[in-house]
Every structure is written in C-alpha cells, then in structure tokens.
Amino acid sequence: MPQETLGYYGLIELSDRDGYIGGLLVIDSTGKPLEFRVTHPIRPTVVQRGLYGSSLLSHLNEELCGLPLYNALKNKPDIILVQSVNQLSIGDKIDSQVVHIMSAKKSIKMFDSMENRYEMSASNNRFESVILTFPEPTDEDEQSTVIQHLNHFFKWVALLEPFDRITTAINALGEHDQRFR
Numbered sequence: 003m004p005q006e007t008l009g010y011y012g013l014i015e016l017s018d019r020d021g022y023i024g025g026l027l028v029i030d031s032t033g034k035p036l037e038f039r040v041t042h043p044i045r046p047t048v049v050q051r052g053l054y055g056s057s058l059l060s061h062l063n064e065e066l067c068g069l070p071l072y073n074a075l076k077n078k079p080d081i082i083l084v085q086s087v088n089q090l091s092i093g094d095k096i097d098s099q100v101v102h103i104m105s106a107k108k109s110i111k112m113f114d115s116m117e118n119r120y121e122m123s124a125s126n127n128r129f130e131s132v133i134l135t136f137p138e139p140t141d142e143d144e145q146s147t148v149i150q151h152l153n154h155f156f157k158w159v160a161l162l163e164p165f166d167r168i169t170t171a172i173n174a175l176g177e178h179d180q181r182f183r
Contacts, residue, residue, distance in 0.1 A: 006031045008155050009079035009098060011071070011089060012168040013063055016176075016183075021045035023175075023182065024067025025168040028079050033159040039071045040172060042181055060088060068092040081148055085165055090137040099148055103161060106131035120149060122156065129160040 010027045021043045028037040044066050046058060054061055068089070072078070083103045084090065093100030106121055107130070118138050123131040134152070136145055152161065175182035 005036075006151065006154060007036060007077060007079040008152070008159075009075075009082035010164040010168060011068060011082050011084050011092070011100075012165055013059070013067055013086075013089070014169055014172050016043060016045075022062055022067070023172050024062070024071055025172055026068075026071040026075065026082075027164055027168050027171075028075065028077065029155075029159065029164055031155055031158060033155075033164070035167070037075055037077065038168075038171065039074045040175065040182075041067050041071065043183070060091060063089050064092055064095060069095055072096050072098070081151055083161070083164075087135055090135070093137050099144065100137065101148055102135035104133050104135075105162060106133050118145075120145065122149065122152065122161075124156040125153065126157060129156065130162065132161050 007028050007030060010029070012025050014023050014025065016022065023043050024041040026039045027035060030036055044062060046054070046062075051058060069092070072082075072092070079098055081099045081101060082092070082096075083101055084092070085103070087102045090100055090102055118136040118140060120134045120136070121131060122134060134148070136148070155161065172182070
C-alpha cells in the first residue's frame with residue numbers, strides 16, 4: 003500500500019519585497035518531511051509588474067513556481083494545501099487535489115456557509131481548527147475523500163504548521179546561500 007502523503011505549497015515574498023520564492027513540502031502522516039522543493043528567487047521587473055498587473059501573482063503561483071515545483075516531485079501527494087484561495091487554480095493543471103486551508107479563528111463568518119467550505123477539528127482536540135475551501139466545482143465525494151485523508155493527518159499533525167516550516171527553510175536558505183537572497 004502506498005504511503006499517505008500531504009503536500010504544502012507556499013509562495014513567500016522576499017524581505018526586500020522585490021521578489022518571491024516558491025516552496026513545496028511533502029510530509030507523511032506523522033508530519034515527517036519526505037520531500038522539499040524550492041525555486042530560486044523570482045524578481046519581476048518594473049515592466050513585468052506593469053504588464054502583468056493583477057495577474058502577476060497567479061502567473062508566479064502557477065507557471066513560475068507551482069507547476070515547476072510539482073513536476074520536480076518524485077512522489078506526487080494526493081492533496082496539496084495552499085494558503086491563498088488564489089492558489090487553488092494550480093489544481094486545474096496538476097493531478098493532485100488542491101485545497102485552501104486557513105485558521106478557523108481567522109475565518110470570516112459570513113463565508114462559512116458557502117458550500118465549498120468546511121470547518122475541521124482534530125478528533126483529539128490537540129490542534130487548532132481549520133477551514134478548508136475547495137475549488138469550484140468539487141463534488142461531495144471528492145470533498146469527503148479529502149476530509150477523510152486530512153482527518154488521518156490531523157491526529158498527529160497541526161495542519162497549518164508545515165507552512166511555517168517552508169518559511170523557516172526558505173529564510174535559512176537566504177541566510178546561508180547568496181542565491182536565495
């Protein structure tokens with residue numbers, strides 16, 4: 003039986019705000035990292051920022067970071083969690099299910115009734131509750147499969163914590179390697 007894995011994708015803005023680094027972490031059901039991929043910094047020029055306008059981040063997320071990182075993975079996870087609903091569109095171009103996750107504490111209550119959102123708590127109450135946002139359309143069977151998969155991880159892993167690992171790893175790379183500054 004293949005090992006259950008879960009992916010985390012993050013796009014980190016550089017401290018000088020002139021670029022971005024993408025990171026993709028894959029963990030096992032106990033939270034152990036199995037694979038980590040990272041891009042070099044991507045620094046859009048003033049001209050590119052002007053030409054891409056509001057589509058710049060989606061271009062970075064999909065074409066320049068998300069897809070290359072996903073394609074570099076040796077073992078593709080069934081599910082990839084993302085921190086921004088704008089990153090859900092990556093799921094249109096890959097085989098893994100992409101789901102947005104956020105702290106239930108930070109959720110805006112007026113959106114909690116949306117059909118594509120689901121609040122989730124760890125069965126052992128050890129970890130912070132989260133809100134999942136599924137891309138539209140996602141049928142109930144797909145949502146149920148994702149929720150079941152995540153519940154297995156939620157026994158041992160705080161579902162939001164691996165995003166901090168990505169940020170920490172990218173910051174460490176920047177401190178120790180000129181190419182990541």
